[in-house]
Amino acid sequence: MPDFSIGVDLGGTNLRIAAVSGEGQLLEKVTLGTKLALGRDHVINEMCDAIQGLSGKYEAAGRFLGAGIGVPGLIDLQTGMMRKAVNLPGWENYPVRAEIERRLGLAKNGARVVLENDARVAALGEQWLGAARGVANMAVLTLGTGIGGGIVLGGKIWHGMNGMAGEFGHVTIEPEGHPCGCGNRGCAEQYASASAIVRMAREAIASGQAPLLAKAASSDAEFGAKSIYNLAMQGDEPARRIFRSFGRYLGLLLAGLVNVLNLEMYVIGGGASSAWDAFAPSMFEELRQRSVVYAGTAPADPLKSESLGKHEVASAHSESRGERKTIITRALLGSDAGLYGAARVAVLAV
Amino acid sequence: MPDFSIGVDLGGTNLRIAAVSGEGQLLEKVTLGTKLALGRDHVINEMCDAIQGLSGKYEAAGRFLGAGIGVPGLIDLQTGMMRKAVNLPGWENYPVRAEIERRLGLAKNGARVVLENDARVAALGEQWLGAARGVANMAVLTLGTGIGGGIVLGGKIWHGMNGMAGEFGHVTIEPEGHPCGCGNRGCAEQYASASAIVRMAREAIASGQAPLLAKAASSDAEFGAKSIYNLAMQGDEPARRIFRSFGRYLGLLLAGLVNVLNLEMYVIGGGASSAWDAFAPSMFEELRQRSVVYAGTAPADPLKSESLGKHEVASAHSESRGERKTIITRALLGSDAGLYGAARVAVLAV
Numbered sequence: 001m002p003d004f005s006i007g008v009d010l011g012g013t014n015l016r017i018a019a020v021s022g023e024g025q026l027l028e029k030v031t032l033g034t035k036l037a038l039g040r041d042h043v044i045n046e047m048c049d050a051i052q053g054l055s056g057k058y059e060a061a062g063r064f065l066g067a068g069i070g071v072p073g074l075i076d077l078q079t080g081m082m083r084k085a086v087n088l089p090g091w092e093n094y095p096v097r098a099e100i101e102r103r104l105g106l107a108k109n110g111a112r113v114v115l116e117n118d119a120r121v122a123a124l125g126e127q128w129l130g131a132a133r134g135v136a137n138m139a140v141l142t143l144g145t146g147i148g149g150g151i152v153l154g155g156k157i158w159h160g161m162n163g164m165a166g167e168f169g170h171v172t173i174e175p176e177g178h179p180c181g182c183g184n185r186g187c188a189e190q191y192a193s194a195s196a197i198v199r200m201a202r203e204a205i206a207s208g209q210a211p212l213l214a215k216a217a218s219s220d221a222e223f224g225a226k227s228i229y230n231l232a233m234q235g236d237e238p239a240r241r242i243f244r245s246f247g248r249y250l251g252l253l254l255a256g257l258v259n260v261l262n263l264e265m266y267v268i269g270g271g272a273s274s275a276w277d278a279f280a281p282s283m284f285e286e287l288r289q290r291s292v293v294y295a296g297t298a299p300a301d302p303l304k305s306e307s308l309g310k311h312e313v314a315s316a317h318s319e320s321r322g323e324r325k326t327i328i329t330r331a332l333l334g335s336d337a338g339l340y341g342a343a344r345v346a347v348l349a350v
Numbered sequence: 351m352p353d354f355s356i357g358v359d360l361g362g363t364n365l366r367i368a369a370v371s372g373e374g375q376l377l378e379k380v381t382l383g384t385k386l387a388l389g390r391d392h393v394i395n396e397m398c399d400a401i402q403g404l405s406g407k408y409e410a411a412g413r414f415l416g417a418g419i420g421v422p423g424l425i426d427l428q429t430g431m432m433r434k435a436v437n438l439p440g441w442e443n444y445p446v447r448a449e450i451e452r453r454l455g456l457a458k459n460g461a462r463v464v465l466e467n468d469a470r471v472a473a474l475g476e477q478w479l480g481a482a483r484g485v486a487n488m489a490v491l492t493l494g495t496g497i498g499g500g501i502v503l504g505g506k507i508w509h510g511m512n513g514m515a516g517e518f519g520h521v522t523i524e525p526e527g528h529p530c531g532c533g534n535r536g537c538a539e540q541y542a543s544a545s546a547i548v549r550m551a552r553e554a555i556a557s558g559q560a561p562l563l564a565k566a567a568s569s570d571a572e573f574g575a576k577s578i579y580n581l582a583m584q585g586d587e588p589a590r591r592i593f594r595s596f597g598r599y600l601g602l603l604l605a606g607l608v609n610v611l612n613l614e615m616y617v618i619g620g621g622a623s624s625a626w627d628a629f630a631p632s633m634f635e636e637l638r639q640r641s642v643v644y645a646g647t648a649p650a651d652p653l654k655s656e657s658l659g660k661h662e663v664a665s666a667h668s669e670s671r672g673e674r675k676t677i678i679t680r681a682l683l684g685s686d687a688g689l690y691g692a693a694r695v696a697v698l699a700v
Contacts (some may be wrong), residue, residue, distance in 0.1 A: 085647075137511065151610075160612020161487065164643040167609040172602055172640050175524060176552070182642045184605075192356050252522055255534075256606060259517040260501075262510020290522050292532045293514045296433075324511050 004058050006051050006067040007343030009118065009335070010034065012087055018233065020343035022065070024129045027058055029339070034335050040090040050104040055104075057110075065350050066112035066341035069100070070121035077163045080115045114349045118338050120157045120166060122269060123150025124330075125341030130333040131267045138265040139257060140331065141168055141270035143250075146237025147189040151261070156348060169193070173252050191249035194272040197225040200242045210238035218237040229275040241276065247279030258287070258326055259293045269331030276330050289329070305317040354408050356401050356417040357693030359468065359685070360384065362437055365393065367400040370693035372415070374479045377408055379689070390440040398453040404612050405454075405461075415700050416462035417449070418692035420471035427513045437449035464699045468688050470516060471509045472619060472681075473500025475691030480683040481617045489607060490681065491518055493600075493622035497539040501611070506698060517621040519543070523602050541599035544622040547575040550592045579625040585634050590628065597629030601636025608641045608676055619681030635679070639646045647676040 002021040009016045015034040030050050035042060047069070055064045073085030073092075082088070097115045106113060123140035132138040136155050136272040142148035146296025147169030151158040169189035170182050177186025178199075190196055204210035205217055212231055217223045217239050231239035254266055268276070284302045287294045331337060352371040353417045359366045359519025365384045369377040380400050384391060397419070405414045423435030423442075432438070447465045456463060473490035482488040486505050492498035497519030501508040508515050519530050519539035526550075527536025540546055554560035555567055563583055581589035605615055618626070634652045637644045681687060 027588050059597055096516070106699050149610075153408075161614045162612060162643075164646070165610065165612035167612075167643055171606045171609050173525070175602060184640045184642070185646070188539075252525060256521045257610065259521050260499075260515065260607065260610060262512060262515035264511045290534045292534070293512075293517055295533070296514070297512055326511070 002061070003063045003065055004061075005065040005343045005346040006054055007121075007339045007341070007346070008047055008051070008067060008069040008072045009342060010043070010047070010069065010088075010340040011118075011120075011335075011338075012036070012072070015050075016048060016339055017047065017054060018339045018343060019054040020340060021062070022347055024340065024344075028054060028251060030054065034086065040088070040094065044096070044099060044103070048100060050106060053101075055217075056119055064111050064112065066106070066346035067100070067104070068114045068116060068121065068349075069096075070116055070118040070338045070342040071096075072118050075115050075117055075163050075212070077115075080113075106129060108152035112346060112349045114342075114345050116157070116342065116345050117148075117163065117166075119148025120150040120159070121164070121341030121345055122148065122337040123152050123267075123341065124157050124344050125337035125339065126267045126269065126331050127155065127341075128344045129340050130331050130337055132265045135265045136266060137263045138264055139166070139168075139261065140184040140267045140269055140337075141253075142270035142331075143193050143268065144270040145193060145195050147193050148270070148342050151263075157345065161343060168253060168257065171196075171253060171256065173256075177268075188249065188253045188275075192246055193273075194225040194270070196249075197228055197242060197246060197272060197275070198223075200245060201228045201239070204238045204242065210236075212236045213238055222259055225272055225275065228276055232275075232278045233321055243275055243278035244282040246275075246280030248286045250279060251283040252290055254283070255287050255290035255326060256289045261327075262293055264324065265327045265329065267329055267331050269334075269337060273330055282330070297324065299325045299327065302328060353413045353415055354409070355415040355501070355693045357395060357689045357690060357691070357695040357696070358401065358417060358419040358469075359471075360393070360397070360419065360421045360438075361468075361685075362386070365397060365400075366689055367397065367404060368689045368693060370690060372697055374690065374694075380585060386438065390438070390444065393451060394446070394453070399448060401450075403455060414461050414626070416456070416464065416696035417454070418464045418466060418471065418588065418695035418699075419446075420466055420468040420688045420692040421446075422468050424468055425513050427465075427509060433466070433643040435453070438519045443583055446535050446646075458697070462696060462699045464692075464695050466507070466695050467498075467513065467516075468485050468690065469498025469693055470500040470509075471504050471691030472498065472511075472687040473510075473516070473617075473691065474694050475683055475687035475689065476619065476681050477505065477691075478694045479690050481679050481689055483614045483648055483683055485615045485677075486496045487613045488617060489516070489518075489558060489602075489611065490617045490619055490687070491603075492620035492681075493543050493618065495543060495545050496622040497543050501613075512679075518572045518603060518607065521603060521606065523599055523606075538599065538603045542596055542603060542622075544575040544620070545597075545627070546577055547596060547627040548573075551578045551589070554588045554592065560586075562586045563588055565669045575622055575625065579628055582625075582628045593625055593628035594632040596622075596625075597632030598636045599600065600629065602640055604633070604678060605635060605640035605644060607638050608637070608644045612643055613676075614674065615679065617679055617681050619684075619687060623680055634678070647674065648676065649675045651689060652678060653666055 015032045018029040074083045085091040149168035151167035170187045174186035178190040205214045251258035365382045398614040424433045435441040499516035499518035520537045524536035528540040530537035555564045
C-alpha cells in the first residue's frame with residue numbers, strides 16, 4: 001500500500017539497493033558486489049536491473065516515487081554528472097543520471113532519479129531515521145579513509161552553490177601539518193580519519209617507543225585502526241595517546257563547525273567512530289576549550305548524550321526556554337545511513 | 351507613500367537611527383553620540399525618542415513596519431534579551447526588546463521590535479543593498495577590533511540554534527597560537543583583525559627589524575592599523591609582511607568557510623578591510639591552496655571581482671551552466687550596512 005522509493009549505495013565493495021517506504025520502513029534490500037573492474041556500463045546495468053526488479057515488485061502495492069543514488073564523488077546537481085570520482089574510473093563527465101533515467105524509462109511515470117554524494121545522503125539518512133531523527137538542523141562527519149561530511153538544514157541536504165558544501169575533511173586544522181592529496185597541508189582528514197590512526201601508529205612504532213603496537217603490526221596481517229583501538233582499550237599508553245590526539249583534532253574541527261553553524265546536532269559516523277570510547281573524552285575537552293558557542297550550550301554530561309534514547313534526544317532539542325544544547329553523538333545507522341538517505345532524497349525531490 | 355521600517359545601530363561611539371523604505375530607500379538618518387556612561391535607561395530613552403520622532407514623521411506617508419536594533423552582543427532571540435554584552439554594562443539579562451516595545455507602545459499597531467547582533471545585521475545589509483545584492487546565500491566577515499560574522503541563507507539571517515551562528519572570529523586557525531579572551535588559543539581574530547595588525551607591528555618593532563614602524567609608533571599619537579597600512583603602501587617591507595601574514599590567515603579562515611558552506615559570496619567588511627590592496631593577494635593565494643572547493647570555483651581573476659559592477663556580480667552568479675564562481679569581495683556599505691540590515695530585519699519579521 002505505501003508509496004516507496006529506492007535508495008542505492010554505490011560503495012567500493014558493495015552495491016546495495018533498497019526499497020523503502022515513505023515512512024522509512026525497509027521493504028527489501030539487495031546487496032551485490034561492486035564489479036568496478038567490469039566497467040561503468042556493467043555497474044550501471046546491474047544497478048538498473050536491481051532497481052527495476054524492486055520497483056516492479058512493490059509497484060502493485062504503492063506508487064514508486066523515484067530512486068536516489070549515493071556515489072563517492074562530487075556531483076553537479078544541475079546536470080546529474082559527476083565532476084570528480086577518484087574511485088570510479090570512467091564516471092567523470094558522463095551523464096550518469098540521464099543514462100539511468102533512460103534505462104529505467106522513468107520519464108513516463110514522473111518518478112525521478114537523483115544522484116547525490118555518499119556523505120550527504122548518509123547525513124540525510126541519520127537525520128531521517130537515525131541519531132538525529134526529529135532534529136531539523138544537523139551535520140554528519142563520516143570518519144573513514146578520509147572524512148566525508150554532510151549538512152542538513154530544515155530537513156534537507158544543504159548543498160551550497162555547487163553541491164560542495166560539507167567538505168569538512170579538507171578544512172585546515174594544522175596550518176603547517178601533513179600534506180593532503182588535495183594539495184593543501186594539515187587537512188582534518190590527515191588527523192581524524194581511520195588512515196590518520198594508522199599513520200600515527202606507524203610514527204609511534206618508528207619512534208621505537210611503542211613495543212606493543214610494533215608487535216601487533218608485525219604479527220597481525222590485518223593491522224589497522226581496529227587493532228590499535230583494541231590495544232588502547234587494553235591500556236597500552238602509546239595506543240591511547242593516538243586516540244587522544246585523534247579526539248583533540250576532531251574536537252578542533254568540530255569547534256569550528258559549532259562556531260560557524262550553531263547546529264542542534266553533530267553526528268559522528270564512519271568506521272573510525274567505533275573508537276568513540278577512546279577518543280570522545282579528549283574531543284569534548286577540546287570542544288569546550290575551543291568553542292565559545294559550545295561552552296555556552298554544552299550538555300552537563302556530553303559523554304552521556306550518546307546514550308540518550310530517541311525520546312530524550314527529541315526533548316533535549318525541543319524549545320526548552322532557550323536552553324537548547326549542542327549535542328555531539330554517534331551515528332546509529334552504520335552503513336545503512338547512506339541507503340536510507342538515498343531513498344529519502346528521491347522522495348524530497350518529488 | 352512607501353511602507354517603511356527603522357534601523358538602529360548601537361555602536362560604542364554613535365547611536366544611529368534611520369528610517370528606510372521597504373525598497374531600501376533612505377528616508378532620514380539621525381546620528382547621536384552613544385552616552386553609555388549615562389546608563390542603559392538613558393540610552394534606551396534616547397533611542398526610543400528618535401524612533402518615535404522618525405516613525406511619527408513618516409507614518410503620514412506609509413505604514414511603519416517595525417524597528418530592528420543592531421547591538422554588539424549575543425542575543426537570545428526567543429526572549430529578546432542580551433546573553434552577553436561585554437561593552438554594554440547593565441544590558442545583560444535585561445528585557446531590552448520588551449522594554450523598547452513597551453516605551454514605543456507598538457503592540458497596538460502590530461509593528462515589531464527585533465533585537466539582533468550587529469555583525470548579523472551588517473551581513474543582511476550587504477546582502478540587501480550592498481556588495482551581495484541579489485545573492486541569496488552569503489556571509490560577511492567584519493574585521494574590526496575583533497571579527498564579527500554573519501551568514502545569510504535564502505535572503506535571511508541564519509541564526510543557528512541559539513542565534514550564535516557566524517562566530518567566525520573564534521574559529522581556531524593556529525592551534526598553539528595566541529591566547530584569546532574567549533579562553534581559546536589561536537582564534538582567527540588574533541590574526542586577521544585590526545588589533546592583530548597592531549600587535550604584529552608591535553612585535554616587529556620589538557624585534558628591532560622595523561625602523562620605519564618604530565618611528566611611526568613613537569611619533570604618531572594615533573598609531574594604528576591605518577598608519578601601518580600607509581607604510582606598507584609606501585613599500586616598507588616589515589609593514590608589507592604584516593599584511594601578507596594577515597592575508598594568509600584570513601585566507602585560511604575563508605578556506606574553511608568555503609569548504610564547509612560553499613556559498614556564492616563572502617564579503618569582507620569592517621575597518622581593516624580598507625587594507626584590501628595590501629592583504630588580498632596573499633589571501634587569494636592561501637584560499638586557492640587551502641580550499642579544494644575554492645580552487646574548483648575561483649574566478650579567473652579574483653582580485654578583479656571586487657570591482658564588478660552590480661549588474662556583473664548578478665550575472666556572475668546567475669545560473670551559467672553550473673559554472674558558478676565563489677566570489678570574495680569587499681563590503682560596499684561601510685558602517686551603514688548594519689543600519690540598513692537592522693531596518694531590513696524588522697521588515698522580514700513582519
